Amino acid sequence: MFNKRIRIKELLAQAPTGQEVVVMGWVRSFRNNQFIALNDGSTNNNLQVVVTLGSQDDDLIKRITNSASLKITGTLVPSLGKGQKMDLNASMIEILGDSDAEKYPIQLKNRPSLEFLREVAHLRFRTNTFGSVFRVRHALAFAVHKFFNDKGFVYMHTPIITGSDAEGAGELFKVTALPFDNTPRNDKDEVDFTKDFFGKATNLTVSGQLEGELGATAFGDIYTFGPTFRAENSNTTRHLAEFWMIEPEMAFYDLEDNMNLAEEFIRYIIKYAIDNNREDLEFLAQRLADEEKQLPQDKRSEMGLMEKLGFVLNNNFERITYTEAIDILRESNHNKKKKFQYPITGWGMDLQSEHERWLVEKHFKKPVILSNYPKEIKAFYMRQNDDEKTVAAMDILAPGIGEIVGGSQREERLDKLEARMKEMHVPSEELWWYLDTRRFGTVPHAGFGLGFERMVQFVTGMTNIRDVIAFPRTPGSAEF
RNA sequence: UCCUGCUUAGCUCAGUUGGUUAGAGCAUCUGACUGUUAAUCAGAGGGUCGUAGGUUCAAGUCCUACAGCAGGAGCCA
Numbered sequence: 438m439f440n441k442r443i444r445i446k447e448l449l450a451q452a453p454t455g456q457e458v459v460v461m462g463w464v465r466s467f468r469n470n471q472f473i474a475l476n477d478g479s480t481n482n483n484l485q486v487v488v489t490l491g492s493q494d495d496d497l498i499k500r501i502t503n504s505a506s507l508k509i510t511g512t513l514v515p516s517l518g519k520g521q522k523m524d525l526n527a528s529m530i531e532i533l534g535d536s537d538a539e540k541y542p543i544q545l546k547n548r549p550s551l552e553f554l555r556e557v558a559h560l561r562f563r564t565n566t567f568g569s570v571f572r573v574r575h576a577l578a579f580a581v582h583k584f585f586n587d588k589g590f591v592y593m594h595t596p597i598i599t600g601s602d603a604e605g606a607g608e609l610f611k612v613t614a615l616p617f618d619n620t621p622r623n624d625k626d627e628v629d630f631t632k633d634f635f636g637k638a639t640n641l642t643v644s645g646q647l648e649g650e651l652g653a654t655a656f657g658d659i660y661t662f663g664p665t666f667r668a669e670n671s672n673t674t675r676h677l678a679e680f681w682m683i684e685p686e687m688a689f690y691d692l693e694d695n696m697n698l699a700e701e702f703i704r705y706i707i708k709y710a711i712d713n714n715r716e717d718l719e720f721l722a723q724r725l726a727d728e729e730k731q732l733p734q735d736k737r738s739e740m741g742l743m744e745k746l747g748f749v750l751n752n753n754f755e756r757i758t759y760t761e762a763i764d765i766l767r768e769s770n771h772n773k774k775k776k777f778q779y780p781i782t783g784w785g786m787d788l789q790s791e792h793e794r795w796l797v798e799k800h801f802k803k804p805v806i807l808s809n810y811p812k813e814i815k816a817f818y819m820r821q822n823d824d825e826k827t828v829a830a831m832d833i834l835a836p837g838i839g840e841i842v843g844g845s846q847r848e849e850r851l852d853k854l855e856a857r858m859k860e861m862h863v864p865s866e867e868l869w870w871y872l873d874t875r876r877f878g879t880v881p882h883a884g885f886g887l888g889f890e891r892m893v894q895f896v897t898g899m900t901n902i903r904d905v906i907a908f909p910r911t912p913g914s915a916e917f
Numbered sequence: 918u919c920c921u922g923c924u925u926a927g928c929u930c931a932g933u934u935g936g937u938u939a940g941a942g943c944a945u946c947u948g949a950c951u952g953u954u955a956a957u958c959a960g961a962g963g964g965u966c967g968u969a970g971g972u973u974c975a976a977g978u979c980c981u982a983c984a985g986c987a988g989g990a991g992c993c994a
Contacts, residue, residue, distance in 0.1 A: 469953045490951075503944090520954045539927085544944045546955045547928040552987070608992090644994095669992060670918055682994060778990090790990080840994065888994030901987090912918095913985085 442508075446479035453513040453523035460484060460525065461508045461533065463563060465545065467501045473527075475507065481565045481720055485516065487524045497530060504541050504563060506534040551904055558908055559917055566724055569717035570905055573710055574893050580709035581662055581683055581889075584702055590658040590685065595645030597664065600637050601867050608668035609640035610678075641666035645684050646884060647818075647871050650847060653686035653882050654874045660685040662889070670912050674901045675839060675891060679910040686884035692820075692829040692846040695883035696806050699833060699842050700754050703804075703892070707746055710896055718743065718896070725898040738837070739802070742898040745836070754804040754833065760784065762807055765800065766792055787814045790839055797834045804841075805834045817861045819845040821853055831885070838895050844885025851875040 442461045462477030462484070471490065474483035486509055488498070501507070508531040516524040542557045543549055543564065554561040561567045582592065598612050614634035615621065621632040630638040645661040652659035665682040687698065711718060722742035729737045740748060757765070766772055766781045766788075779789040788807075797805050808831040809822060819828035833842035848854040854875055858865045865872060893905040903909040908917040 466953095466955075468956045469951055471951065472953050472956085474954080485954085487952085516952090518952055518954070524952095539945055542927070544928060547943055548955090549928060553928070555986095665994080667993075671992065672918085672987090673990085673992095674988075676993070680994070838994095843994065886994060891994060 444479040445475065445477045445482070445484045448484060448513070449480070449482055449523070451513065453515050455512050455514055457510065457512050457528075458525065459508065459510050460486075462506070464501055464503060464505045464507060464536070466503070470498055473501060473507070473509075475509065475525075476563070476568075478562070478568060480716065481568055482716075485518070485521050485524050486511065486530075487526050488530070489526065492527070493530055497532065500532050500535055501530070502536050502538040502541070503544070504560075505532060505536040507531065508533055551901065555903055555909070562907075565720060567904075569714075569720045570893070570897050570899060571907065572717050573714050573721070573897050574905060576710045576714045577706050577893060577896060578662075578889070580706040581660075583709070584705045585658075585660045585685065588658065590660050591652065591656040593645075593649060593652045593656075593659040593661050594663065595642065595648040595652075595661045595684075597642055598635075598639050599642045600635060600639050601647075608670075609643060610666050610668045612639045612641060643667055644682070644886065646686065646886065647868070649684050649686035649884060650871070650874060650882065653688045653884065654878070654880060657689070658685070658687045672912060674903075675894070677890060677902055677906060677909055677911060680902075680906070681889040683887045683889055684884060686882065688880045688882045690846070690883040691881055692808060692831060692883060695844055695846060695885060696756065696808070696831055699831075699844060699885050699887070700806070702887075703833070703842075704750055706892070707896055708750055711746060711750075718746070721897050721899075745898075746896065749804060752803055754806050755801040756806045756808065758809045759788075759807055759811065759827065760809070762788065762792075762796060765796065769795070769800070771795060771799070785811050785813065793834050793839060798836050802836070804836070807832050807834065812857075815845070817857050817863045818847050818854070820848045821857065829883075835891070835895050837900075838891050840888075841891045841895065842885050842887045844883065846881065846883040849875060849879045849881050851879065 439461070441459045443458050445460060445462060448458060448460065460475060460477065462475045465474040465476045465483050467473050471488050473486040473488065475486050476483045488501075509525065509527050510529040511525040511527040513523055513525055516522060518524070543554070543560055545564065549564075551566075554564065554567070562571060585592065613630075615628070615630075615632065621629040623629040623631075630636070633639070642663075642665060644665065645663060649659055649661050661682075661684045663681065664679055666679055667676075668678065669676065685698065685702075687694070690698070725738075725742050738745070763781065763784050763786070766777075767783075771777065772781050777789075777795075778791060781792070793807075796807075797803070808829070809827040810830045810832075811826060812819070812821060812828045815828050815830045819830050821828055829846035831842075831844050832840050835841040848857065851872065854872065855865055858868075890902050890905050894900070894902055897905060899905050903911065
C-alpha cells in the first residue's frame, strides 16, 4: 500500500502535533548522519527527517545517499532547529531504491550549470530550478485549457502527420514508411510516394491552423494545443525542432477581437501561474536575480521577474501598426545615430529582431502588438486590408523573448484568397478543402499561434528554451 | 547555415612569456564529531589537458582541420 503517503507540500501546511505520517521521496541531503532533507517533487521545500542516534542500523544509514528513494514513517513535531517549522521524527525508514553516490551525476552542492544539467536531462527534474520550471509549465498548460474551456471553446486535435506542404511555414520533417536503401522510383526517377504508406508524400505538422479554421467554421471557437515540428537548422535560445503551440481560431472575429483575446489569454495564464505557483515563481525570480548579478550592469533587467509579471498583468500591451512602428524607428535617436546594424530603409522592409527588441525593450518597455504589416512579408491566408498594401496581421512581441504570438484575421473572401494564392504560388488544388470553407458559408474569422515554450520562458525567466521543455529536440540532439 | 567564443579531475574553475612531477574548491572514499541547515574537521584516491595533425630542444599554452557546447544573426513560435 503506497497510497497512505502524504505529499510533502500538504504535510508542510499542517500543524505538527505529533501525528503519525508516511512520506516517500528522494534524499536531497543527509547532514550529520541525523538530518535527511527529503523531497518528493511536490514543492522545493524539503521535509527535515530526524533520525535518532542509534535508532537505525549502521548499514541502513550508509545507504541514505544523495537521491536515494525512501519510505519513512514517523511523527510530525515542531522543529528544535531554526531552518524549518517541523521535523519528522523517523520511526521506520525503508530504502525503496539505492543511489550510488559515486555514480549519481548531480551534486547539488556544486551548483551544476544549466548546460551540464541538459546532459543529464533525465535527472534534472530533481533540482530546485527544474522542479519549479516544470511545475510552472504544468500550471500554464492547465491554465490554457481552463481559459478556453471556460469561454466555450472546443479543444480540437489537429493531425500530427499532414499531407500538404502548402502551409508555407519553414522546413518540414518527412514522414515515410518507405525503405531508405531501396526507394521506389517513378519514370522521372523521383521517389514514388504513391507507393508510400499514405499513398502520398507526408510530413510532420508545422501548424494546425488550416485544420483549425475548418473547426472554427463549424464550432465557432476552437483551439489546438499540440506538438509542432520545424526542421529548420536554428541554433538559438528560442528555437526548437519540436515544440508545443496553442492555436485558437475564432469565427466572427476581426483583427481587433483577435488582439483582445490574445492579450486577455496571456494575462489569464500568467495570473493563474502566480495564483497557483507563487513559491516556484519566487524561487525562479531569485535564481534569475542571482544569475544577473554576474552580468554587466547594462545587460541586467530593469525589473525582477515578479515585478515584470505584475507589470504585464496591470498594463495594457502597446498597440501600434507596422506603419507607425517604421515611423517611430525612423525618427528615433538610435536610428539617427546609426546605431542599428540594419538601417531603417523605409516602409515595406521586414523588421529585424534588433528593431523589435529596441521597440519592446527600450522604447515602450512592455509587450507590444504590431499590426497591419505589408502583404509582401506575410502569409497568403491573411486578410487583405482596404488599402491593398497591408494585411490584417498581428504579432505580439515580449521583452527578452521576441515574437511570442503571431496571428491574423483570415481572408474569408474566396476570390481575394485565390488571387493571393496564385500570386504567391500556393497550389490551390492541394488546399481544395481549405477553400471549401470560403465556398460554403464563409465567415469573417481570425486566430493566432502562441509558442508555448516561449511563454514558459517569459513566465519562468529561463533564458534558454532548452531549459523549459523536458527533452529538447534541436539540430544534432535528440537524446532521451 | 553564418559570425564569435569556449573545451583542463565527477562538477565549477585557475594554470604567467612555451620550460621540472598540471593545481584549487566542491563532490567521492576512509575516519572523527553529533540539533545539522550547501553541516563541520582530518586524511586519501581521482587527469591521454575535446580529437587528429603540425611547429619546437620542449606544447595544457603556438598553428591547422574536425567535433561538441554556448552566445549572437537569419528563419520563426
